[in-house]
Amino acid sequence: MSLLELNDVSVHYGRIQALHGLTFTVEEGEVVSLIGANGAGKTTTMKTISGLLSPSSGNITFQGEDITKVKPHLRPGLGICQAPEGRGVFPGMTVRENLGMGAFGRKDKAGIDEDYDRVFELFPRLKERENQLGGTMSGGEQQMVAIARALMARPKLLLLDEPSMGLAPQYIRQIFKIIKEINAQGTTILLVEQNANQALSRSHRAFVLETGSITRAGTGRELKADPAIKEAYLGVA
Amino acid sequence: MLSALLPMAESGSTQWLSFDWNALISNLGPATIDGLTFGAIYALVALGYTLVYGVLNLINFAHSEVFIVGAYGVIFTLSALGFNGSPPNLGIGPIILNLLLAMIVGMIASCTTAVAVERLAYKPLRKRNAPRLVFLITAIGVSFVIQYAIFAFHSKNAEPAVTMFTPKPIFDLGGTIIDSQQLTIIIAAVVMMIAVDRFIAKSKTGRGIRAVAQDPATSTLMGVNSERIILATFAIGGLLAGAAALFYVMKVPSGVIYNGGFLLGLQAFAAAVLGGIGNIRGALVGGLVIGVISNYAPFLLGDSNWSQVVVFAVLVLVLVVRPQGLLGQTLGRSKA
Ligand SMILES: Nc1ncnc2c1ncn2[C@@H]1O[C@H](COP(=O)(O)OP(=O)(O)OP(=O)(O)O)[C@@H](O)[C@H]1O
Ligand SMILES: [Mg+2]
Numbered sequence: 001m002s003l004l005e006l007n008d009v010s011v012h013y014g015r016i017q018a019l020h021g022l023t024f025t026v027e028e029g030e031v032v033s034l035i036g037a038n039g040a041g042k043t044t045t046m047k048t049i050s051g052l053l054s055p056s057s058g059n060i061t062f063q064g065e066d067i068t069k070v071k072p073h074l075r076p077g078l079g080i081c082q083a084p085e086g087r088g089v090f091p092g093m094t095v096r097e098n099l100g101m102g103a104f105g106r107k108d109k110a111g112i113d114e115d116y117d118r119v120f121e122l123f124p125r126l127k128e129r130e131n132q133l134g135g136t137m138s139g140g141e142q143q144m145v146a147i148a149r150a151l152m153a154r155p156k157l158l159l160l161d162e163p164s165m166g167l168a169p170q171y172i173r174q175i176f177k178i179i180k181e182i183n184a185q186g187t188t189i190l191l192v193e194q195n196a197n198q199a200l201s202r203s204h205r206a207f208v209l210e211t212g213s214i215t216r217a218g219t220g221r222e223l224k225a226d227p228a229i230k231e232a233y234l235g236v237a
Numbered sequence: 238m239l240s241a242l243l244p245m246a247e248s249g250s251t252q253w254l255s256f257d258w259n260a261l262i263s264n265l266g267p268a269t270i271d272g273l274t275f276g277a278i279y280a281l282v283a284l285g286y287t288l289v290y291g292v293l294n295l296i297n298f299a300h301s302e303v304f305i306v307g308a309y310g311v312i313f314t315l316s317a318l319g320f321n322g323s324p325p326n327l328g329i330g331p332i333i334l335n336l337l338l339a340m341i342v343g344m345i346a347s348c349t350t351a352v353a354v355e356r357l358a359y360k361p362l363r364k365r366n367a368p369r370l371v372f373l374i375t376a377i378g379v380s381f382v383i384q385y386a387i388f389a390f391h392s393k394n395a396e397p398a399v400t401m402f403t404p405k406p407i408f409d410l411g412g413t414i415i416d417s418q419q420l421t422i423i424i425a426a427v428v429m430m431i432a433v434d435r436f437i438a439k440s441k442t443g444r445g446i447r448a449v450a451q452d453p454a455t456s457t458l459m460g461v462n463s464e465r466i467i468l469a470t471f472a473i474g475g476l477l478a479g480a481a482a483l484f485y486v487m488k489v490p491s492g493v494i495y496n497g498g499f500l501l502g503l504q505a506f507a508a509a510v511l512g513g514i515g516n517i518r519g520a521l522v523g524g525l526v527i528g529v530i531s532n533y534a535p536f537l538l539g540d541s542n543w544s545q546v547v548v549f550a551v552l553v554l555v556l557v558v559r560p561q562g563l564l565g566q567t568l569g570r571s572k573a
Contacts, residue, residue, distance in 0.1 A: 050458055051457075052454060052457065052458070071462075072457045072458070073457050073460050073461055073462045073463070074460070075460075076458070076459060076460035077460060081458070081459075082458045084454070084455055084458060088452050088454065088455030088458070090447070090448055090451045090452055090455070091451055091452075092447065092451050093447065093448070093451070097444070100444070101444065101448055101456070101459045101461075102459055104441075104444070104445070104448075104459050104460045104461055105459075105460035149459070153459070153460065
């Protein structure tokens with residue numbers, strides 16, 4: 001049984017079809033990345049998994065249970081938490097309050113305190129800025145807040161939509177290092193990235209999305225070696 | 238209602254804008270204290286506008302009727318308990334108990350109305366992703382529907398006045414007497430507002446309210462049930478309007494009429510905007526300022542019909558200088 005399965009999932013925005021019968025799986029313990037051009041449907045896929053969008057057909061299972069109809073706010077409780085594209089840091093809340101929002105549905109006070117320590121260890125910068133308002137954090141810092149906040153839900157599956165967007169190269173390296181660390185600690189990760197080179201190097205498997213359909217799949221290494229991928233996504237002619 | 242906004246048409250006097258500073262100065266103390274008392278009532282109602290605006294970006298024009306339904310709840314309860322136009326023949330203990338009971342009924346009535354309006358009128362629109370303007374028109378429509386439902390099915394006249402107790406002087410502030418009624422209203426309102434402020438800052442529901450106000454989609458991703466939060470927001474606004482209704486009936490015993498919420502709602506809305514809509518402390522500051530200003534105007538200008546003009550002139554002036562209101566917005570998303 002796979003941790004996450006999408007079976008023939010189609011999604012429409014009104015009349016416009018954004019996903020065309022997507023089928024793929026994510027196994028427990030993996031880092032899987034979705035790469036694709038702008039408008040390919042990567043964010044749409046993530047929002048469908050976290051429940052902000054509902055499929056017009058097909059179904060999604062998580063740990064073997066059909067979650068297609070489960071309300072989005074109940075999904076963090078099942079173990080799915082998304083750090084959204086564009087970060088979605090609550091601007092008027094402090095860093096600590098933002099992190100607390102990740103644990104909104106949890107009641108295990110002791111576990112939550114443990115997780116604050118854990119994310120502060122992963123992101124020491126956030127510990128220093130604990131009482132700063134989210135809206136006044138820099139872009140890179142907000143990205144850290146968004147990832148750390150999603151971790152506070154103690155998810156089994158962490159959805160990261162473009163965690164490296166708009167970051168300087170040293171930040172990007174740091175973010176990918178942390179993603180690896182989070183995965184090593186036992187969290188499965190589905191990653192959307194424009195930065196295909198880094199994403200493919202860091203993931204077990206990857207899918208290429210083109211206008212709402214998966215056109216290629218394979219291990220990160222295989223896709224990195226694929227000439228068509230090299231040309232289209234890795235900027236190598 | 239229009240006549241209140243067009244005072245010159247009635248008075249017909251030629252010297253319609255002369256300032257009588259002496260009248261204001263000689264009444265400054267009592268005018269201020271009474272203004273603060275009214276301001277405390279406006280502030281409680283203003284919170285309902287501010288909270289809903291913070292969460293939904295919607296100006297809930299039906300909130301004035303949420304308030305007046307509470308006032309009916311209060312006055313019906315007091316009449317049933319034997320209160321009438323003359324001061325009750327009761328000790329202080331029983332009076333407090335009776336007033337508390339009336340307040341609870343008022344709070345329940347307002348809260349139920351607010352929640353019903355949200356579920357019956359606004360939620361269906363949200364489900365269909367209706368444009369902002371449709372919500373606004375619906376809000377105005379609901380306001381009229383409730384007013385004229387009272388008018389048609391209950392009465393077009395004001396309810397008979399009810400006296401809750403005879404105000405007694407409590408202390409003397411340099412020549413200005415503060416009475417028990419004023420003190421009760423100001424203290425109770427401020428305590429309630431502090432409680433709400435703390436609730437929003439600390440409780441789980443409060444965190445949810447702030448999260449939905451700042452970023453609804455991300456809140457959902459974090460496990461916040463935004464529909465529940467929206468309902469809670471309307472409920473809190475309703476409870477406060479119901480409490481305000483008791484104090485309103487205390488100050489304006491003959492003011493319970495089908496359209497009696499209109500003017501008070503307008504003042505409260507002005508208070509919310511003045512303080513910074515979406516800002517809880519702003520509602521308190523805005524309410525007190527509006528209360529005092531609208532109480533100065535009759536002395537300064539010799540006619541109570543000027544109150545509204547002065548209130549809204551001040552509102553416009555403040556917004557020209559500080560469009561975000563006195564305290565700016567903190568609940569909602571505009572805070573960077
Ligand atoms: N709310 C919406 N209404 C209509 N169409 C939408 C909406 N959101 C996305 N789309 C369309 O769906 C398609 C997929 O969009 P999506 O955001 O999933 O792309 P993406 O792969 O995440 O792109 P990017 O790399 O730019 O983030 C695009 O053609 C987009 O224009
Ligand atoms: Mg995207």
